[in-house]
Structures are given as C-alpha cells and as structure tokens.
Amino acid sequence: MPLAPNYYTADRVRALPDDGNRYELVYGELLVSPSPKMPHQRIVRRLLAALNDYCVREGAMEAFTSPADISWSDDTLVQPDVFVTPLHESGTNDWTKVRTLLLVAEVLSPSTARNDRFQKRRLYQAQRVETIWLIDIDRRVVEVWPPDALFPTVETERLTWQPTANAEPLVIELGALFG
Secondary structure, eight states: OOOOOOOHHHHHOOOOOOOOOOEEEEEEEEEEEEOOOOHHHHHHHHHHHHHHHHHHOOOOOEEESSSSOOSSSEEEEOSSSSSEEEEHHHTTGGGGGGGOSSSEEEEEEEEHHHHHHIIIHHHHHHHTTTTTEETTTTTTEEEEEEETTTSSSSEEEEEEEEETTSSEEEEEHHHHHHH
C-alpha cells in the first residue's frame, strides 16, 4: 500500500526549527531550500535598493525581502526574495495582514529554480500578483509574468515597472542589476 503524502499547514511550517533552511509551502507541499549564495544576495540587495527608492518616491508602497511569512490560506506560506506591497497593508506591521503583492521578484538558484518557476509562480499568478520577475543570474535575463500569462516576456536589457497609470515608471538596467 502506498504511503500517503505528507501534507503541511502554514502553522506546522512556522513551528519548524530555525536550521538555516528556508521553508515554504505551496498548496500543502513543503518546499525546502538552503541559504542563498552570495551572487543571489547581491542581486536581492541591488533590487531592493532600486525598489525601495522608487517606493519612497512614489509613495503608497513598501519594498521588502525575505524572510517574510506571506500566506493566503492554511496551505500556503511563501518567502519571496523581494516584493512590494501596498503601504496600507505593510503599515499594520503584521505579516498576516499582507495579502496584496504588487510585485514579486524571485532570484533563481540551482536549488530553487524549479520551485520558483513552477509552484511559486503559479501560486503568485493565482493570487493575482500584478508583476512577477524571475531573475536568472546565469543567463542574465528576467522572465516577466503577469497574472494571466501562459508564457513570460523575457527581458534582456532592462526592466520597466509602472504599478499605476499615473506613476513614473521604474527602469532598472539589467547590466547594473547583474553587475
């Protein structure tokens, strides 16, 4: 008789020990990844700096990095590498109140690329995240996914993000992002 799959809940994942791994949950499936490498963290730092400056300038938004427990249900809990949320949600200072992600950026690593590209990206799309950036350090490209896309737009020179029609667009040159 086959064994039943182990089904996790957000509360069960929050209770796991702090052992240096990142634990995430997508529809009950536990995703485990090791601590990120330095190139990954450099990209995260550069991206956060650009998004933070933009959010301060435009107002009404705030940029964050993981760790951050973003959960839409008992069977989801994710830690986006970098994300932007409306200020009215982040201003509560309570991760359980953060439900709207305006932008999510995942920096792909060999150990996380499959989960980021498939399970997490599909979850973000289902949750109507307006813009998803999957940043491929090795190929020096960024996949851009809106909520309803079946395939990404692949950017090779620059990223442009304009969260509202009346906002100035944020432009990030990929040469500077990749360093």
